[in-house]
Amino acid sequence: MAFEEEEKIFDDFLRTRGLKHSEQRRDILKTFLETEKHLKADELDELVKKVNPSIGRSTVYRTLKLFRESGLCRELKLDDGTSRYEHLYGHEHHDHLICKSCGNLHEVYDHEIEKLQENLAKKHGFNITSHKLVMYGICSKCGN
Amino acid sequence: MAFEEEEKIFDDFLRTRGLKHSEQRRDILKTFLETEKHLKADELDELVKKVNPSIGRSTVYRTLKLFRESGLCRELKLDDGTSRYEHLYGHEHHDHLICKSCGNLHEVYDHEIEKLQENLAKKHGFNITSHKLVMYGICSKCGN
DNA sequence: TTATCTGCAAAGCCTTTGCACTTAG
C-alpha cells in the first residue's frame, strides 16, 4: 500500500509540466496503483467511480494519458482491439503470454530473446528502441 | 502477376463454405494481391475504387474478413491503433521491425528467437499457438 | 487572478450492421 515512489514520479511530472494537482487525479492514481492488473480504461473508470462517482470518463482518459507520459504506465494493444494499461514503475521489462482459452495473461522474460532481438535489429541496420512480444497459446489449466 | 495459387485458395474457400463469387470479390482480391504492401482497409478501398468505383467500403471490409478466414492474409495491429493487412500465402512467418522515424516496415526472421519463444512458453506450461513480435527503432537512413 | 481542470454532451474514427435490392448458382 506504499506508493510513495510512484506518487512522487507523478508529482514531479505535474510540477515540471506546470500542471495542477486535483482530487480527481489523486483518486485515479490511487485506484490505478492499488490495482495490480492490466486494466482497460473503462474498468479503471468503473473502479474510480466507486471511490468518487462524480469523476467523468473523460477525466479518466485524460489522466491515463498523463500516466503514460509520466512513464508510470504503458498502453498494451491486444489483438482483440482492446487496450490495457500496465504499471511500469518497479516492473522489469517483460513480454506477454496470453491464454487464448481463458484469457489469462502472464508476464514472462527471457534474456536470451532480448539479446537476439538486439542483434537481429542491428543486422538490419536498426537501432532498436523498444519492442513488443506477445505469445498466444493454451495454458496448462485449459489445455491438452 | 500470376496469382493462381492465391486465387485457387480463395476459390476453394468460397466453394467449401457455399459462398458465391462476384465481380466485387474478384476485383478486391486482384487489387489486394497486386499490392505487395501492408495495406490499411481504407487504402485498399481507395485502390479498389480506381478499378471499380461503385464498390462500397463495407464490401471491402467484408471481403477482407473472408481473406483472413481463408488464410490469405492476416491483420496486424500497430501501436498507433491502425490495422494493416499483410499477405500470408507464400510468405514465411516473420516478425516486424518498424522505424519510428520514417514508418518503414521490415519483415525479419530469426530461427533462434522462434525456438526460444517455444521454450519460454513451455516453461510456463503454455502450448504456444502463435505470437507477434514487433520491434520499434530507428533505421539506418533516419538514424544516428 | 488566470491558466489549468472537469463533466457533459457531441464529435471523431474505424468498423460493423440492418435493410431493401441485386445476383450467382
Place this chain on the structure above:
DNA sequence: CTAAGTGCAAAGGCTTTGCAGATAA
C-alpha cells in the same frame, strides 16, 4: 428460385474534444 452479396446510411464501440463553469496555485 433463393440463399448469398451489395451499397448505403445508420449504428457501434472506444476515445477525444469543445465548451462553460470550477478550481489550484
